[in-house]
Amino acid sequence: MRYLPHTDTDRKAMLEAIGVASIDDLFTDVPEAARLDGLIDLPTKQGELQVERAMAAMSNQNVSASSVPFFVGAGAYKHHIPATVDHLIQRSEFLTAYTPYQPEISQGTLQTLFEFQTQVAQLTGMDVANASMYDGSTACAEAVMMAARVTKRDKAVMAGTVHPHYVEASKTLAKYSSVSIEVTEPELDSLDKVIAAIDENTACVVVQTPDVFGQLHDLREISRVAHEKGALVIAAFTEVVALGLTEAPGAMGADIAVGEGQSIGVGLNFGGPYVGLFACKDDRRFIRQMPGRLAGETVDADGRRGFVLTLSTREQHIRRDKATSNICTNSGLCALAFTIHMTLLGEKGFRQMAQLSHENACALADALDAVEGVDVVNDAFFNEFAVRLPGNAAEIVEKLAKVGVLGGVPASRLYPGQFEDILLVAATEVNTEADIEIFAKALGGVL
Amino acid sequence: MPMNTQGRPTRIADNIATGGYAETTSGSKGLEQSEALIYERGSVEQCGVDLPEPKGTATRLGGLERKTELGMPGLSEPETMRHYVRLSRKNYAIDLGLYPLGSCTMKHNPRLNEKMARLPGFADVHPMQPASTVQGAYAVIGELAHWLMTLCGMSGVAMSPKAGAHGEFCGMMAIRAKLDADGQTHRRRVLVPESAHGTNPATAVQCGFTVDEIPADETGRVDMEAFKAKLGDDVAGIMLTNPNTCGLFERDIREIADLIHEAGGYFYCDGANFNAIVGRVRPGDLGVDAMHINLHKTFSTPHGGGGPGSGPTVLSDALAPFAPVPYVVLKDKHWELVEHEADAEGQPFGRMAAFHGQMGMFTRALTYMMSHGSDGLKQVAEDAVLNANYIQARLKHVMTPAFDGICMHEALFDDRFLKDTGVTTLDFAKAMIDEGYHPMTMYFPLVVHGAMLIEPTETESKSGLDRFIDTLEALSLAAKAGEVERFQAAPVHAPTKRLDETKAARQPVLRWTAPAAEEPIAAE
Numbered sequence: 016m017r018y019l020p021h022t023d024t025d026r027k028a029m030l031e032a033i034g035v036a037s038i039d040d041l042f043t044d045v046p047e048a049a050r051l052d053g054l055i056d057l058p059t060k061q062g063e064l065q066v067e068r069a070m071a072a073m074s075n076q077n078v079s080a081s082s083v084p085f086f087v088g089a090g091a092y093k094h095h096i097p098a099t100v101d102h103l104i105q106r107s108e109f110l111t112a113y114t115p116y117q118p119e120i121s122q123g124t125l126q127t128l129f130e131f132q133t134q135v136a137q138l139t140g141m142d143v144a145n146a147s148m149y150d151g152s153t154a155c156a157e158a159v160m161m162a163a164r165v166t167k168r169d170k171a172v173m174a175g176t177v178h179p180h181y182v183e184a185s186k187t188l189a190k191y192s193s194v195s196i197e198v199t200e201p202e203l204d205s206l207d208k209v210i211a212a213i214d215e216n217t218a219c220v221v222v223q224t225p226d227v228f229g230q231l232h233d234l235r236e237i238s239r240v241a242h243e244k245g246a247l248v249i250a251a252f253t254e255v256v257a258l259g260l261t262e263a264p265g266a267m268g269a270d271i272a273v274g275e276g277q278s279i280g281v282g283l284n285f286g287g288p289y290v291g292l293f294a295c296k297d298d299r300r301f302i303r304q305m306p307g308r309l310a311g312e313t314v315d316a317d318g319r320r321g322f323v324l325t326l327s328t329r330e331q332h333i334r335r336d337k338a339t340s341n342i343c344t345n346s347g348l349c350a351l352a353f354t355i356h357m358t359l360l361g362e363k364g365f366r367q368m369a370q371l372s373h374e375n376a377c378a379l380a381d382a383l384d385a386v387e388g389v390d391v392v393n394d395a396f397f398n399e400f401a402v403r404l405p406g407n408a409a410e411i412v413e414k415l416a417k418v419g420v421l422g423g424v425p426a427s428r429l430y431p432g433q434f435e436d437i438l439l440v441a442a443t444e445v446n447t448e449a450d451i452e453i454f455a456k457a458l459g460g461v462l
Numbered sequence: 463m464p465m466n467t468q469g470r471p472t473r474i475a476d477n478i479a480t481g482g483y484a485e486t487t488s489g490s491k492g493l494e495q496s497e498a499l500i501y502e503r504g505s506v507e508q509c510g511v512d513l514p515e516p517k518g519t520a521t522r523l524g525g526l527e528r529k530t531e532l533g534m535p536g537l538s539e540p541e542t543m544r545h546y547v548r549l550s551r552k553n554y555a556i557d558l559g560l561y562p563l564g565s566c567t568m569k570h571n572p573r574l575n576e577k578m579a580r581l582p583g584f585a586d587v588h589p590m591q592p593a594s595t596v597q598g599a600y601a602v603i604g605e606l607a608h609w610l611m612t613l614c615g616m617s618g619v620a621m622s623p624k625a626g627a628h629g630e631f632c633g634m635m636a637i638r639a640k641l642d643a644d645g646q647t648h649r650r651r652v653l654v655p656e657s658a659h660g661t662n663p664a665t666a667v668q669c670g671f672t673v674d675e676i677p678a679d680e681t682g683r684v685d686m687e688a689f690k691a692k693l694g695d696d697v698a699g700i701m702l703t704n705p706n707t708c709g710l711f712e713r714d715i716r717e718i719a720d721l722i723h724e725a726g727g728y729f730y731c732d733g734a735n736f737n738a739i740v741g742r743v744r745p746g747d748l749g750v751d752a753m754h755i756n757l758h759k760t761f762s763t764p765h766g767g768g769g770p771g772s773g774p775t776v777l778s779d780a781l782a783p784f785a786p787v788p789y790v791v792l793k794d795k796h797w798e799l800v801e802h803e804a805d806a807e808g809q810p811f812g813r814m815a816a817f818h819g820q821m822g823m824f825t826r827a828l829t830y831m832m833s834h835g836s837d838g839l840k841q842v843a844e845d846a847v848l849n850a851n852y853i854q855a856r857l858k859h860v861m862t863p864a865f866d867g868i869c870m871h872e873a874l875f876d877d878r879f880l881k882d883t884g885v886t887t888l889d890f891a892k893a894m895i896d897e898g899y900h901p902m903t904m905y906f907p908l909v910v911h912g913a914m915l916i917e918p919t920e921t922e923s924k925s926g927l928d929r930f931i932d933t934l935e936a937l938s939l940a941a942k943a944g945e946v947e948r949f950q951a952a953p954v955h956a957p958t959k960r961l962d963e964t965k966a967a968r969q970p971v972l973r974w975t976a977p978a979a980e981e982p983i984a985a986e
Contacts, residue, residue, distance in 0.1 A: 074583030286817025348766025361536015395524025
């Protein structure tokens with residue numbers, strides 16, 4: 016087997032040095048009844064070529080985003096990622112390193128995490144950010160639990176227009192805790208019902224902007240009301256690129272901002288791995304209650320700047336049953352990809368990418384609105400919006416796929432039994448005018 | 463003077479002592495380049511990508527244009543490349559040398575796995591595409607599930623957990639859901655050995671359980687008498703790592719499983735150490751009800767400096783109906799995704815995260831499994847255990863193994879051999895850095911004083927192990943010979959000297975701020 020260096024001569028010599036006769040003698044602690052005689056019933060080893068063929072055969076059954084006019088969003092977005100990003104994250108020193116427990120030989124990872132944390136804080140208009148979470152949905156769930164610890168209250172309010180997967184992940188994490196989650200009726204054009212649900216027992220209110228229907232929300236009013244009642248505001252987002260063009264959650268009163276960073280550097284990957292972004296205000300109560308890893312600045316024995324993982328007394332390996340979260344692994348390499356892509360973009364490129372995505376979405380909205388029977392629902396959006404169709408959106412999406420267009424996500428896939436005529440469509444800088452024309456024409460054709 | 467121009471060989475002049483030139487003007491030292499933060503290198507006008515000019519058409523942002531400044535610097539492409547390549551060179555990595563972090567399974571990461579994960583049909587597909595356009599992606603999930611269930615001898619597997627701790631959460635949620643469904647709502651106490659990973663007690667609490675610690679016996683395994691004494695009708699289950707965190711197989715594991723089942727509880731196995739037994743022992747045959755599998759350990763998806771991981775969790779007949787959504791099923795040769803609790807056959811405890819799991823890790827792990835096959839995986843376990851025992855056998859005359867007898871895939875030493883030397887486990891670990899090795903896991907498990915947990919993995923050659931062993935032997939002898947300063951000053955050959963972690967925690971600086979701004983940016 017090509018990954019195993021020992022020859023049989025090596026193995027024999029090593030067994031002798033250990034002082035046993037055979038490899039079986041090293042497994043004698045295994046109860047006899049559980050010792051397998053032969054091989055487990057699975058295929059045996061294969062060379063690179065054979066494995067490549069088998070994997071490629073499965074890959075070829077899928078329609079990739081780059082091969083068709085593509086408008087699918089709803090929590091994951093197709094953006095162009097510069098070639099440099101993938102090259103750099105495949106550097107052995109980044110790819111094959113562990114969590115930076117030994118800072119003296121992990122400054123590469125630690126410094127990039129420090130840069131990552133700063134970028135995330137700037138994007139969200141927050142003071143500090145952690146070194147990433149698994150993804151946006153789990154970041155959201157952890158934020159709800161953190162808000163309950165900070166406020167010592169047990170009730171969370173989530174807007175019905177927060178991505179339903181984020182809501183479900185939060186409910187799962189809270190399921191057997193003291194925290195209860197109230198989800199308001201999804202309203203497409205206001206936050207009134209969410210605001211009305213906040214009371215003196217509310218630990219936090221979670222709102223998403225742009226929401227799962229793509230609608231943008233001003234969070235200032237809800238923040239005012241929440242803060243008046245002593246509740247924290249958690250602003251969620253699934254499309255980080257929106258922050259290049261729309262107001263930062265921190266500037267609209269949010270206390271914690273959580274979301275998905277996949278658009279920058281990471282790619283679609285059929286849903287994972289992604290990179291959860293988690294940022295909050297600089298308040299001692301908050302930072303000590305944050306989940307996840309944190310990189311911090313310090314000095315070495317010669318007084319030179321260096322970086323370490325810090326405030327680990329919040330974490331499971333120190334605090335065990337009293338930890339702020341059970342999280343151990345985060346999404347290190349995806350955070351690195353995010354930081355590299357963001358460094359290539361800089362503020363200028365990032366704003367430009369956001370503007371292009373928005374302009375393409377506006378053009379798409381005009382093109383679809385012009386199709387007979389199709390109406391754009393949103394009055395304000397960034398790069399994703401909802402359209403009302405004269406028929407079942409799930410069926411129409413299948414028909415579009417048959418003619419080679421991946422035309423969005425039926426809202427009923429996220430809200431089973433509801434919104435059956437609503438289709439969620441997204442555009443980014445990768446879409447061309449031709450793509451938009453083909454989509455509009457195809458939609459007209461299948462209705 | 464030494465010259466190396468026009469083919470003349472370099473020669474070190476006898477009269478030049480190099481010690482006085484330890485510091486350089488630039489801060490860089492030969493191949494080791496000093497590198498500032500992007501915030502000190504770049505500017506907000508700089509950009510390393512070429513995008514089309516926006517048309518500047520009217521926006522439909524509803525008046526919510528960003529007014530807050532961003533302040534994110536950019537770098538051109540060549541500067542970006544250099545910045546991150548320079549930083550990368552300050553990292554230790556498995557591709558650079560032995561990385562014996564116990565419990566972490568730092569094995570070779572085959573590049574075929576990387577290549578397969580990047581096939582456009584896997585890397586460039588969206589999780590919400592219509593089922594007809596992602597049949598091959600569902601097939602990967604289904605195929606990997608089949609391998610995991612077969613290797614573990616278990617009937618179910620939840621594929622969506624995103625890391626080991628997330629998998630633990632999945633398994634314990636399934637146990638909680640099963641207990642509640644059976645009306646066993648008084649069972650809230652979970653037994654956890656003192657030697658457990660910190661994630662175990664943290665996870666149990668997250669599922670609404672209380673934690674009751676079980677001590678270890680003198681052989682480093684569960685103290686059976688203490689365990690039996692803790693059984694009762696409020697026990698929900700046990701969380702046990704096997705092989706355990708002392709690197710030992712729990713000999714009484716089947717009795718533990720029988721007893722916990724008889725008492726009405728369930729057996730959660732922490733699968734972090736599955737690498738020691740994969741292909742040779744099936745956890746299902748040991749009586750396990752739930753076990754997470756770190757694809758980033760046993761199945762070699764790269765650790766990436768701290769993730770992403772992936773933690774599929776195998777489940778017994780009793781727990782499988784409670785597995786979370788989503789999952790894939792094959793119906794009439796067509797893969798379908800069950801996304802909603804209402805559509806599920808069982809009683810899912812919920813959804814753990816958005817979408818369907820760590821696909822990028824699935825493709826890598828499946829590639830790895832297909833490359834090894836059942837024969838190769840068995841060899842993995844055997845060589846991993848062989849290597850750890852070889853280290854233990856060859857070092858036991860200078861270092862002190864924490865327990866007698868053979869170990870599994872990790873060799874655990876305590877700090878008795880450093881007694882009265884003035885050298886601590888931490889010093890010893892830092893001295894290993896100077897010798898070109900990443901240190902072992904230190905001070906874990908907590909039950910062993912000054913613990914040093916060495917996991918070499920199966921992908922180290924005998925000659926590589928011999929050099930490592932020789933180095934540790936020499937260090938042990940040096941410590942005993944009283945060379946304390948060498949240890950306390952270590953590392954001196956790393957990119958930085960020892961870092962002040964206390965200062966970092968007492969005065970947290972968690973982001974860059976512009977030098978002029980003394981105060982943190984004011985909150986709104």
